Amino acid sequence: MSPRLDEVTARLGGIAYGGDYNPEQWPEEIWAEDIALMREAGVNLVTVGVFSWGLLQPAPGRFEFGWLDRVLDRLHEGGIAVDLATATASPPPWFTTRHPEAALVDVTGARRSHGARQAYCPSSAAFREATVDMAGAMVERYADHPAVVLWHVSNEYANHNWHCYCDASAEAFRHWLEARYGTIDALNAAWGTAFWSQHYGDWREVLPPRAVSYHSFANPTQQLDWWRFSSGEHVRLYRAEHEVIAARATQPVTTNFMSFWKPLDYWDFADAVDLVSNDDYLIVDDRDPAERTAMAADLMRSLASGEPWLLMEHSTSAVNWQPRNRAKAPGELRRTSLQHLARGADGALFFQWRASRAGAEKFHSALVPHAGTDSRVWHEVVDFGADLRKLGAVTGSRVDRPRVAIVHGWESWWAGELDSHPSQDFSPFAQLRRWYGALWGRSVGVDFARPGASLDGYDLVVVPGQYLVDDAAARVITEFVAGGGTVVITWFSGIVDEHDHVRLGGYPGAFAELLGVRIEEFAPLLAGQSVGLSDGSTATLWSEHGRTTTATAVLTYADGPTAGSPALTVHGHGSGHAWYVGTELSDERFGRLVDDLLTAAGVEPVVAGLPRGVEAVRRVGGDGAWLFLVNHTGDEVSVAADGTEVFTGRQVDGALALPAGGAAVVHSTR
Ligand code: GAL
Numbered sequence: 001m002s003p004r005l006d007e008v009t010a011r012l013g014g015i016a017y018g019g020d021y022n023p024e025q026w027p028e029e030i031w032a033e034d035i036a037l038m039r040e041a042g043v044n045l046v047t048v049g050v051f052s053w054g055l056l057q058p059a060p061g062r063f064e065f066g067w068l069d070r071v072l073d074r075l076h077e078g079g080i081a082v083d084l085a086t087a088t089a090s091p092p093p094w095f096t097t098r099h100p101e102a103a104l105v106d107v108t109g110a111r112r113s114h115g116a117r118q119a120y121c122p123s124s125a126a127f128r129e130a131t132v133d134m135a136g137a138m139v140e141r142y143a144d145h146p147a148v149v150l151w152h153v154s155n156e157y158a159n160h161n162w163h164c165y166c167d168a169s170a171e172a173f174r175h176w177l178e179a180r181y182g183t184i185d186a187l188n189a190a191w192g193t194a195f196w197s198q199h200y201g202d203w204r205e206v207l208p209p210r211a212v213s214y215h216s217f218a219n220p221t222q223q224l225d226w227w228r229f230s231s232g233e234h235v236r237l238y239r240a241e242h243e244v245i246a247a248r249a250t251q252p253v254t255t256n257f258m259s260f261w262k263p264l265d266y267w268d269f270a271d272a273v274d275l276v277s278n279d280d281y282l283i284v285d286d287r288d289p290a291e292r293t294a295m296a297a298d299l300m301r302s303l304a305s306g307e308p309w310l311l312m313e314h315s316t317s318a319v320n321w322q323p324r325n326r327a328k329a330p331g332e333l334r335r336t337s338l339q340h341l342a343r344g345a346d347g348a349l350f351f352q353w354r355a356s357r358a359g360a361e362k363f364h365s366a367l368v369p370h371a372g373t374d375s376r377v378w379h380e381v382v383d384f385g386a387d388l389r390k391l392g393a394v395t396g397s398r399v400d401r402p403r404v405a406i407v408h409g410w411e412s413w414w415a416g417e418l419d420s421h422p423s424q425d426f427s428p429f430a431q432l433r434r435w436y437g438a439l440w441g442r443s444v445g446v447d448f449a450r451p452g453a454s455l456d457g458y459d460l461v462v463v464p465g466q467y468l469v470d471d472a473a474a475r476v477i478t479e480f481v482a483g484g485g486t487v488v489i490t491w492f493s494g495i496v497d498e499h500d501h502v503r504l505g506g507y508p509g510a511f512a513e514l515l516g517v518r519i520e521e522f523a524p525l526l527a528g529q530s531v532g533l534s535d536g537s538t539a540t541l542w543s544e545h546g547r548t549t550t551a552t553a554v555l556t557y558a559d560g561p562t563a564g565s566p567a568l569t570v571h572g573h574g575s576g577h578a579w580y581v582g583t584e585l586s587d588e589r590f591g592r593l594v595d596d597l598l599t600a601a602g603v604e605p606v607v608a609g610l611p612r613g614v615e616a617v618r619r620v621g622g623d624g625a626w627l628f629l630v631n632h633t634g635d636e637v638s639v640a641a642d643g644t645e646v647f648t649g650r651q652v653d654g655a656l657a658l659p660a661g662g663a664a665v666v667h668s669t670r
Helices: 005-012 029-041 066-077 093-098 125-142 167-181 184-191 220-248 266-270 289-303 332-342 376-389 410-416 428-440 471-482 587-601
Strands: 016-021 045-048 081-085 148-152 277-279 309-313 345-350 404-407 446-449 460-463 486-490 517-522 530-532 538-540 544-548 552-556 566-573 576-581 614-621 624-631 637-645 651-658 663-669
Touching (some): 005 016, 005 148, 005 309, 016 029, 016 309, 016 376, 029 376, 045 148, 066 081, 220 266, 220 410, 266 289, 277 289, 289 446, 309 332, 332 345, 332 663, 404 428, 410 428, 428 446, 471 486, 471 566, 471 576, 486 587, 517 566, 614 637, 624 651
Parallel strands (some): 016 345, 045 081, 081 148, 277 309, 404 446, 404 460, 460 486, 486 576
Antiparallel strands (some): 517 544, 530 538, 624 663
16 A cells, blocks of 8 residues: 555645535535535535446446536535545446346345345456446546545445355356465365365365355355455455556545455455545444444554545444434534544545435435534534644644554454354454453554564554464564563464464464463353452453463463463563463453553553543654544543643643543644
8 A cells, every 4th residue: 555645635735524425316406505515614525426326327338427527517616625436336227137147146046136235246247347447437537627636446345245156256266266276186285175075176166155054064264265255356346446547547546444344354455545544433332432433443544554544434423224323412523533533544524415315324414414504413513624624734644653553364353253163252353352442441552463564663462362373473473572572362362374274282373382381172161151260350251271381370260170271371482471361351350461461561551540431642743743632431531731722722731621522632842
């Protein structure tokens, strides 16, 4: 990825503010009002055309660009820049009617119909060709349009069609496997096909992991390769359009990611885009939605290698797709936007500009609600736009480099959550979330690290539930510790290699020597069961039979069948330390471990003494520093700070009173 967001923000003259604009859903008379209102709100960037394929190309070979010409011209006259979509997010019904073979096929072999969106097979040659045609027509017409500052390829790849099991996909899968393994023997070895009589004699016999016999399990490596292949197919589809646009246009090209979206390996995808952009929606049933939002934002910054990125979509208030769609409370729009900006976003865009009257998203909030401008949401939109104009100098600055990294790999996520494992309670994502949540609650900055990427510059590295680890990634972690780093590795990590083959000789194979432990047997706990530990605390989900080899046991199991085996260990390696957490510690014991590790690694919070739920993140650039403070709690807090509060212009000397639900940015010179 070459980070090119600065080209966009330079043309906007500050932080991007706006959202998806779907004027095709409205009569033209409304457009003038739209632009006037955008100006009133300080909107400077809108995404146009995401779902316009059917109108722009109403029939094969026939394009109707007139209405889009008028939209772009008007926006430009109004001083609003455009993130122009290639319109290929959803094929029109004529396409699927002409190419029934390009429709999505599910795991049971049933073909899905058009009528919603993303009704296509990611491996369909006809679909790829049609998208390249469409993108080509768009770029030919609009590459030189003065409103266009960014290209938006498709939309949220793999949101509704992550895996397609059709025959064309099967064929593409075989080619992919051939390229990966070279010979059918190598595939047999990697997939362990000596098991259950799965030996393949010819590539033509190889299939996607379609629905298998009842109460059985498809080959795990076949499943893992299927996740790898399918993720790659979406990236390939993206790249085809990206190339067409980049060959003709000078503006950067991107597509919008979806936070922690399991089907797509965003480390790979990030290599393909000119800038990272993301869609992030508040999950109201989440145990801590604000923590989850922060985590997504930190992932995006990590994908962007620490450079600024763009928040392409979030919501002003309720969405329409959760079981119960809570409206955001007053001030929540501002808080959630500022969370992203604090963590490196140089823009806050929303879905969508004007709430639809028809269609499946008519009850989704927007910048202009159904109620019109005489509404709380609209007033908040206008006020926040004014706030953002005061924050323009932040663009291009970077979040102060975190000292803690959490290793997160999609391959390990895929493999770790396959069936036929010791316990269904193992969830790599839950492990990651637990560590992130603890660090977030302590105001400690966190990056996510791609497995195998350099860990230089970090003091503490967390390896949460990384079940699959290849040799190269294991080596990076071992060398990090040898060089003086502190690493903490949690249960069921380092168990298998890249083929999902168990590393023999004692668990956790990839890390047994580094950790100085040798685990002989897993002893997962049953639902509701807990086990006592040597300090009187209890643990759940998992326990193990084993011993330390060279490590020191900090905690052992005190009762049950694993009594005496190590549950928490530390081992000096080189000039660093490697910790092993072999079970799911209680919240209280876990919290103490996190505190101890931070102290041992010398990691400081961004601001000390803040209660959980009050975020503090510093961005630095040029000779300035901006301390972002976001208070999700119901209490006012006093925060140590010095400088000028950007929104109010007030001087802050030593402490700032941050009201309940409030947010502030304190600027200082460095
Ligand atoms: C995103 C999508 C938008 C809209 C929005 C609703 O998934 O990109 O088109 O559907 O969600 O929250």
